[in-house]
Amino acid sequence: MSNWQNALDNALEAAARGFAVFPLSRNKVPAIPSPHDKGHRCGGLQECGAFGHGVGDASTDPDTIRAGFDQAPHAAGYGIACGAGRVPLVGVDLDRKNGVDGCAHLNRLAAEHGFTIPRTVTVCTPSGGFHLWFTGPTGMHIPNSVGRLAPGIDVRGTRGYLVGPGSAGKSGAYTIHPGITEPTVYPIPEQLLQLLLPPPAPKFRQPVRRAVHGxxxxxxxxxxxxxxxxxxxxxxxxxxxxxxxxxxxxxxxxxxxxxxxxxxxxxxxxxxxxxxxxxxxxxxxxxxxx
Incomplete structure (x- = not known):
């Protein structure tokens, strides 16, 4: 079976479970180029009817997914949209390379803040790290971040995406952790969720002091x-x-x-x-x- 067919089959299976998907190249980036000129703003496939918006093309509709893959003959994987849909996914990407161990840092945060990391769906990445999948609250903005939570921990939230299991990257395959026999996506622990959220919006009750003439x-x-x-x-x-x-x-x-x-x-x-x-x-x- 070709990488393209394998990616499409796995993407359709993920969509059947409620996850919105779109095709990726072997470089883990969207496989369809943008149909717009540089600087053009478009909300995605549903707004303009054309593919090429990355996560903005993500869908759970099988016909739409197949049409997207038909326009991406070199696709070798698929992305799963985070922070949207009836299954608002939150991804915690744990890197283990170059002397940085994201797993150890997450365990430290769990001990410091008093939460347990559930045995949720875990995807093994080619570099030896892991993607932990959690469900988040519907409608809540969860920012994407790289290393903000701790070294080796990246977060995929609103308008972010995870590489789906069954995808082939330049360095290898993404696979479900062999120790997870009953893959279930658990809700993100509340204490961990609070660490991911941005600070509250400031209340601008006082005028800016240096402004002049009102x-x-x-x-x-x-x-x-x-x-x-x-x-x-x-x-x-x-x-x-x-x-x-x-x-x-x-x-x-x-x-x-x-x-x-x-x-x-x-x-x-x-x-x-x-x-x-x-x-x-x-x-x-x-x-x-x-």
């Missing part, structure tokens, strides 16, 4: 636009608020340092990644000064 009230209002943005609109709201704020900086009503600090804090508190927030704010600044 600019603090303006910035407070723009910050509220960001922190109250519904999921799916946060990046657009941030861009709009940043463009307005940079216009006030240009007019001398706000200080540039205040604008960036306040909007980055608001955006990360609302669930956006810090890097993504900074890029959006910088993009809005370029548009104002163009």
């Amino acid at each position: 600019g603090s009230r303006v910035l407070d209002g723009l910050v509220r636009v960001v922190v109250t943005a519904p999921e799916g609109t946060r990046n657009d709201r941030l861009f709009w608020a940043a463009a307005k704020a940079w216009a006030h900086v240009r007019d001398g009503h706000l200080a540039a340092g205040d604008v960036e600090a306040a909007l980055v804090t608001a955006a990360t508190g609302a669930g956006l990644g810090e890097g993504e927030a900074k890029r959006t704010i910088a993009s809005a600044q370029k548009g104002v000064h163009a």
